[in-house]
Amino acid sequence: MSRERLLLSDVGGMHDVKSRLETSFLAPMKNPEMRQAFGKSMRGGLLLWGPPGCGKTFIAKAVAGELDANFYHVGLSDVLDMWIGSSEKNITQIFDMARRNAPCVLFLDEVDAIGQKRTQLRGGGGMRGVVNQLLQEMDGASNDNEGVFILAATNHPWDIDSALLRPGRLDRTLLVLPPDLPAREAILDLHLRGRPIEKLDLAKIAKHTNGLTGADLALVCEQATEYAMTASIETGTVRPITMKDLGRAVKDVRPSHGPWIESAKNFAMFNNDDGRYDDLLAWIKQNKIK
Ligand SMILES: Nc1ncnc2c1ncn2[C@@H]1O[C@H](COP(=O)(O)OP(=O)(O)OP(=O)(O)O)[C@@H](O)[C@H]1O
């Protein structure tokens, strides 16, 4: 558990993601009396999906900050157990703990793990119980989930058990794509904070890093830091990080989301009858990705 002071304003750029988060999730959560007046239940949760390293976890933490809630990060692959019944029990324990510590954001990371593990573990339908348990715990009618906000994340939405995606469950989805220009600048700034730097034109670096993920940009900063530190060790005096260090580092780091985009594109093109991948396909078209 951690109590982060992260807010949506710390999430750089990504204007669309933030405004959709605000209208479809945060505003109703912050206004229970309006929900009641309009008879909207708060069952279910929100699924964040997209390529690795692009801010899903970061955004989930910012949501917790906005709601002034505790943040629990649960990697679902760790919860799944090979022993019959243990996975279900683990899930119950996690939700009980979340209810005891409300208000909190329960962040279910890697929700696709259930779908993936189904074929690996106990053969065939063994994961049905896990899915049912998860649905039962999420269901506000049978549990007092007041103040438990459920966010989930995945890189592979096509592997998620479809029962989890039906209305009233993880029925709101939000695509989190590689950072746009202002997001890239914010990410660079974040990762250089507290380090010795000369006057840097981060907007310029951001312009030259289209296609890099948040995680790639973190790597750029690490690499640039290493160059400056090595030089400092040689001379024995601190030599701040320069534009040149960053420029060199940008050349070293290759975009990491290529393979993801490729497989996502395939799934999206052939499984979009209900329009669930519209956002991704529009982005692919807009960025002229072949
Ligand atoms: N818009 C943003 N503003 C500031 N920092 C960001 C932003 N997006 C991503 N980051 C930074 O990028 C890094 C990667 O983000 P994060 O871990 O949230 O990705 P993820 O989508 O959860 O990846 P994975 O699918 O691998 O779990 C983090 O260090 C985070 O601080």
Ligand SMILES: [Mg+2]
């Ligand atoms: Mg993550």
